[in-house]
Amino acid sequence: MASTINPPAGAGTLMSGSHILLECLVREGVDLIFGYPGGVTLPFYDAMYDHQIQHVLVRHEQNAAFAAQGYSRATGKVGVCCATSGPGAMNLVTGLVDAMMDSIPVVAITGQVTSKLIGTDAFQEADTFGITRPATKHNFMVKHVSELPRIIHEAFYIATTGRPGPVLVDIPKDIFQGSTQYQPVDSIHLPGYKLYTEGHTGQIRRAAQMIWEAERPMVYAGGGIIHSHAHNELRELVELADLPCVNTLMGLGALPGNHRNFISMPGMHGSYAANMGMYNTDLIIALGVRFDDRVTGRLNAFAPHAKVIHVDIDPSEISKIRNAELPIVGDAKKVLTKLNKVMRELEPEMRAQKSSARAEWWNTIRGWMEQHPLKPEFSVDEIKPQHLMAEIDSISGGEAIVTTDVGQHQMWAAQLIRYNHPRLWINSGGLGTMGFGLPSAIGAQFACPDKLVFSICGDGGFQMSIPEFATIANHKLPVKIIVMNNGYLGMVRQWQELFYNNRLSEVTLDSFPEAHLLAGAYGFKGKTISKPEKLRPALLEAVNEPGPYFLNVRVTPFENVYPMVPAGGAINEMVLGQPQPVAVAS
């Protein structure tokens, strides 16, 4: 099905660099660019003026990168962003590093000063190529207009294949302006770009054997499942051998949140059952994960009894942190398809072997789940943050897109809202970038105009992206902006409270803008609530509003996120709740 690839314009037509660029973007199936113009991109913006590709003017380049990510995370397609040279390109950098950390396919187009001026400290010159080298999977600088088609298609190819990631193309002004006879590219040749997708058949067979033989297996599935569209294969595996499965912060939705084998999220703010499961398992089946320190806690106390099967498309992830007894380099979907087949072949002979140990393992896990469930807290006087998430969960029913910012609200949204499909949960996992929540929701809503999109932000991070209210208003995007307003940089406050003697240094957020005035200033509705009985009606009002809605929810200020594995702690030694005062015996 080559339907995404439009037939190229006739070979040999004399075209400007700008038009060639647009033509290549069309061939790549791009219909939307998030960007911000400037001096050196003027020729490109002039060509876009009457072109079919839609350009969305964000209000800060960082948000162009985040919106492109939101678009990509919601669909799996490449997100495209564009910025001018110097300051514009520099503003993209955070968004690119963020995409790099979470393996999101983004292509960034940046303008550069005219070739002749490069290296002269020209006006708005920055070494974008040098500065973004470690911020991207790969980057390019176009030296001649005739290279443009090859470079653009290579950029898309690199961004989407293997382990996805951001790719930047830096284009000097004279390249946009120059013209040449357009020669459409018909193949990509990158001799050094090696892809390992199939997975070793022998290793896959051994993996199936190990899975059937394990007494306390645990599937540890992450973002790789989502990137690879392998959620159905994951589900098949889990159901086939009745395996318990945790999803990482990046992998939420890989197995439906309402699936009976889903044991929620492991890690620093993971559930008791997930962490105890990871601690006590004898076989970790790691699928598209990278043993992040926020998951493992102290390494020598992480899954000390377990063997590890590690499936990843990036060979450098395997045995980077934790040695894998059985490495499989390959694409999760391809490997799981083969694995499931072998699992079935072995089933008749193997299923019964460990059935009683497996049953006992499930009992233990269910026991942990009942002992310390992830359950919301309620109060009659105040809106508890967990209450807010529970209501959003109930309205979403596991079907809405939820983007978050970074902090306490992010963790509660991960713990308490179900995601019954991949690509519903959109957050900045690896870099943890505040300011991500609002612009990523813009991208997601553009990508999925008919879907309900919640953008849940902290009162801190929300203010980092406030200018995007204009973009939302401009396009009447029906994003439901929910600020979980605790009056603090909550996550930092939590650490100061727990680990710095409650010396709350620079974490108070006074002077939050009046919600209805702020939203009103942009021409849409806004409201502040603080009473629990107002919560559900207010959320329903927001959801029923055809356009954007800004709901500022004042919640209990001093609530902390639990369970918590303190940094560098062992995952089985979670702090389960606020330390209680201890009665002193008289």
Next chain:
Amino acid sequence: MLQTLSLLVENKPGALMRVVGVLAARNYNVESLTVARTLDDTLSRMTIVVDVEHKVRAQVVKQLNKLVNVLQAADLTEERSVAREMVLLRVRAEMSNRTAILKEAEIFQARVVDSSVEGFAIECTGDPEKLDEFIDLMRSYGEIEVTRSGLVAVTLEPKKLRLATPVPMGAAEEEEQERVLSK
């Protein structure tokens, strides 16, 4: 421990920067790095010596292989290979010890490349330990100035160069489409 790597790299803009950047970002200590064109002038050969813990050796190779412009990164540390370095040094020599210096140079199969009233400029190649000894020895004759090339190495084991083959335009998108449709 010291790890010797041999890289075949495309001469594309920024290729050297990418290699050095990865080594720095991953906290691998670079002992030496040499780079020059190969017979095919679109490619360069780099020999890199890093000082890393034994258990990260495989990581170093994987990280370098991940770079789009790196055609091959190989670990020569335990392979059959030949490694050489060159030193150019200037030694101040009094009339009284000039003959002795020349004798020593001969023992190390070093060559005098310049001679003046102040002293000699000498070129010596060998493995790094041999050069260390030679430098120590020369120092005992007086003030010296030293430039070392860094290691160059060649493997003695025939290696297949596995390269990615051209992919038709649109192949990746087609595969992506199939994935999405096969839900």
